[in-house]
Amino acid sequence: xxxxxxxxxxxxxxxxxxxxxxxxxxxxxxxxxxxxxxxxxxxxxxxxxxxxxxxxxxxxxxxxxxxxxxxxxxxxxxxxxxxxxxxxxxxxxxxxxxxxxxxxxxxxxxxxxxxxxxxxxxxxxxxxxxxxxxxxxxxxxxxxxxxxxxxxxxxxxxxxxxxxxxxxxxxxxxxxxxxxxxxxxxxxxxxxxxxxxxxxxxxxxxxxxxxxxxxxxxxxxxxxxxxxxxxxxxxxxxxxxxxxxxxxxxxxxxxxxxxxxxxxxxxxxxxxxxxxxxxxxxxxxxxxxxxxxxxxxxxxxxxxxxxxxxxxxxxxxxxxxxxxxxxxxxxxxxxxxxxxxxxxxxxxxxxxxxxxxxxxxxxxxxxxxxxxxxxxxxxxxxxxxxxxxxxxxxxxxxxxxxxxxxxxxxxxxxxxxxxxxxxxxxxxxxxxxxxxxxxxxxxxxxxxxxxxxxxxxxxxxxxxxxxxxxxxxxxxxx
Numbered sequence: 001x002x003x004x005x006x007x008x009x010x011x012x013x014x015x016x017x018x019x020x021x022x023x024x025x026x027x028x029x030x031x032x033x034x035x036x037x038x039x040x041x042x043x044x045x046x047x048x049x050x051x052x053x054x055x056x057x058x059x060x061x062x063x064x065x066x067x068x069x070x071x072x073x074x075x076x077x078x079x080x081x082x083x084x085x086x087x088x089x090x091x092x093x094x095x096x097x098x099x100x101x102x103x104x105x106x107x108x109x110x111x112x113x114x115x116x117x118x119x120x121x122x123x124x125x126x127x128x129x130x131x132x133x134x135x136x137x138x139x140x141x142x143x144x145x146x147x148x149x150x151x152x153x154x155x156x157x158x159x160x161x162x163x164x165x166x167x168x169x170x171x172x173x174x175x176x177x178x179x180x181x182x183x184x185x186x187x188x189x190x191x192x193x194x195x196x197x198x199x200x201x202x203x204x205x206x207x208x209x210x211x212x213x214x215x216x217x218x219x220x221x222x223x224x225x226x227x228x229x230x231x232x233x234x235x236x237x238x239x240x241x242x243x244x245x246x247x248x249x250x251x252x253x254x255x256x257x258x259x260x261x262x263x264x265x266x267x268x269x270x271x272x273x274x275x276x277x278x279x280x281x282x283x284x285x286x287x288x289x290x291x292x293x294x295x296x297x298x299x300x301x302x303x304x305x306x307x308x309x310x311x312x313x314x315x316x317x318x319x320x321x322x323x324x325x326x327x328x329x330x331x332x333x334x335x336x337x338x339x340x341x342x343x344x345x346x347x348x349x350x351x352x353x354x355x356x357x358x359x360x361x362x363x364x365x366x367x368x369x370x371x372x373x374x375x376x377x378x379x380x381x382x383x384x385x386x387x388x389x390x391x392x393x394x395x396x397x398x399x400x401x402x403x404x405x406x407x408x409x410x411x412x413x414x415x416x417x418x419x420x421x422x423x424x425x426x427x428x429x430x431x432x433x434x435x436x437x438x439x440x441x442x443x444x445x446x447x448x449x450x451x452x453x454x455x456x457x458x459x460x461x462x463x464x465x466x467x468x469x470x471x472x473x474x475x476x477x478x
Contacts, residue, residue, distance in 0.1 A: 018147040019103050020423045024191045024227050026346035027257045029292055037343040040262050040293035042080030047300040047311050050113050053085035063094035068400045070098045071417045077330040077428030080105040082295045085112045088138030093393045096146040101395045101419040103426035105150040108143055110136040121163035124170040130375035134384050137181050141387035144186040154178055157197040159206050168209045168364045172224035181380050193228035195264040204253055205363040211259050212353040224369050230264035236278035237268035242286055251290045258350040263294025269306050274322045279329035283338055315402040324407050335427040
């Protein structure tokens with residue numbers, strides 16, 4: 001009996017629950033089990049910045065660091081992270097499993113700053129070759145099996161004022177190749193799309209160019225068409241408003257989108273400190289019918305001072321005032337309403353690729369994609385050689401071991417992740433700041449309503465029930 005009790009306790013902390021893998025239906029991300037539309041409430045996650053990326057390690061390769069950051073993100077209330085630079089040849093299982101356990105999705109770029117690992121906007125025809133595609137397919141292989149892999153970015157701000165005459169063609173080509181590879185080698189569809197700079201003179205042309213379909217026959221596939229469109233938007237600065245920021249223009253411009261549109265970055269840092277008054281608007285009734293949320297730039301404090309948390313080389317961390325401000329704004333959201341609405345934008349018309357879609361006289365109007373590079377079609381058909389394929393693993397450690405301080409300088413005690421039940425994603429928890437006390441690990445007085453606490457109770461009982469069932473099976477067999 002004692003062995004059974006020990007087994008029960010072990011199962012309670014190590015059983016791997018999974019978030020629901022989302023699907024794209026029209027202009028919405030949708031939970032296929034409930035039909036509910038999903039809103040991204042996320043942060044950009046690239047500790048060290050792009051200059052800190054080196055093969056052999058990346059933001060999702062250090063389980064201890066991921067546990068620390070996942071605990072802080074869970075308290076913050078986010079349900080998604082964007083990771084820009086990844087090494088497809090190393091193990092990401094523990095980090096992916098930790099973020100999965102706390103209900104956080106991963107939005108992943110397939111490129112890196114290194115030569116040969118991204119499209120060169122100055123000469124895209126030179127950087128588009130089999131070796132480059134092998135690298136992007138490697139990222140797909142490494143992350144395709146994690147249920148919380150939400151999507152892949154085929155490019156980030158590659159199209160700009162100097163590169164809009166030819167680069168869009170190669171963005172469609174890379175998107176085509178990634179989609180074809182996923183269709184052949186992934187057990188489920190994973191959407192591929194593009195992250196654009198919010199350059200208003202190019203934004204709509206970029207969106208129209210990338211979201212259109214090659215054929216007028218809706219029954220035919222649209223291989224080069226993106227499955228979502230994102231923009232890095234910093235137009236809301238300080239205590240702005242829906243109209244002053246231009247959010248009203250964005251909502252009007254994207255009202256007829258045929259793919260999900262969201263902010264792949266937002267969070268202007270002038271003036272400081274940030275107050276994030278755009279959050280209620282971004283997730284309010286004016287914007288949510290069109291946009292699917294966004295990701296705050298960025299989690300870790302880097303040289304340009306956009307961070308929510310300062311990370312030290314010894315593994316310790318300090319929460320910044322921007323974290324507290326953002327958490328307070330997230331806590332104002334009605335998450336039940338936000339994440340519980342049934343998807344409605346599932347049948348928007350898809351425009352057919354035509355020069356008439358393009359307004360700028362200089363923007364590319366040719367939609368004939370370049371051929372797949374020599375050798376790349378074999379990779380698409382047969383898969384890359386010796387792929388590093390990730391999988392979920394049990395998360396047995398829940399408590400953060402590094403020293404983490406609140407914005408008041410006091411050490412946060414009792415910091416840990418709280419695994420969610422199956423098919424749940426993270427939501428703001430009602431706290432106004434991480435609990436910080438020099439002597440006690442007790443959480444602060446609850447500010448969450450009884451109704452909001454119910455899911456947490458259900459999570460605990462769901463996990464306990466599953467673990468108990470497995471114990472009974474074990475006992476029957478032994």
